Amino acid sequence: MSVGYIKAITERYEKLGYAAYQWVQANDPPPFAPLRKPLKDCRIGMLSTSGAYVVGQKAYFYKDDTSTRTIAATTDKRHIHFSHLTENYLPGPRRDPGCIVPVDALQRLAAENAIGAVDPDVISCMGAVYSQRRVREELAPSLLETFQSQHVDAVLLVPM
């Protein structure tokens, strides 16, 4: 039985006096873009919504930050740090960024020709944006533009 996070986090935030977080409730069928080529020929991009930044970049803030960061896939993992509203989930990523930004795994799949290529840049944002309007109007269009400029066939999205 999987953990009921919506109920547990809602209760916890209420107890701590935090503003209630409204998760997306999408009842309509999702849009669907079929892969246009075999996986071994696909160029893959990656989005991490874990608030990852490279040392030297500006960290994220916690109130509806819709900015993004570009992280070179070759970045030394010790230089990938995190600023995410849900600080209690960060000890694992801070010990090993690979458990939330699995860029090494993606590159190994490309080296083994299981996928065609990986874009040299991982894209990062901070997932805990309360305003769904700002995600729709600011963050999602900005990310679409980025991934279109990367000419990727598909994107792996990895949240916190």
Add this chain to the structure above:
Amino acid sequence: MCLVARHLEAAGIATICLGSALDILQSGNPPRGAFTDFPLGHTAGPPDDPEQQYRIVRDSLRALDSISTPGDIRHLNVAWPGGDAWRIEAERGDSSDERSPRDTEPRYQTEQDRVLAAAMAGN
């Protein structure tokens, strides 16, 4: 994440959303999903286990390739090392969740990060 995935798919870019909170993933109803039943913060596997992280990314991309029904969420065959004790803490509505204030102040992992970022920005 699910809103972004839907936006990308509507523009013709295929996506796979990997997630460890099944109820949140189901609520967001992304075009394709892959579920790892792990404590939050470890979506792609336990820390310091590159082999497991590799298998999870590989199987997520296989799900990307093989899911043909919009909204399908593939449950990946994984188990958290050390058993199920983590679930008790995760389910508790009264457990601690201290955090910095929700404002527009950047929250650096270390004070040194703040200094370096300021130097890079020329401040």
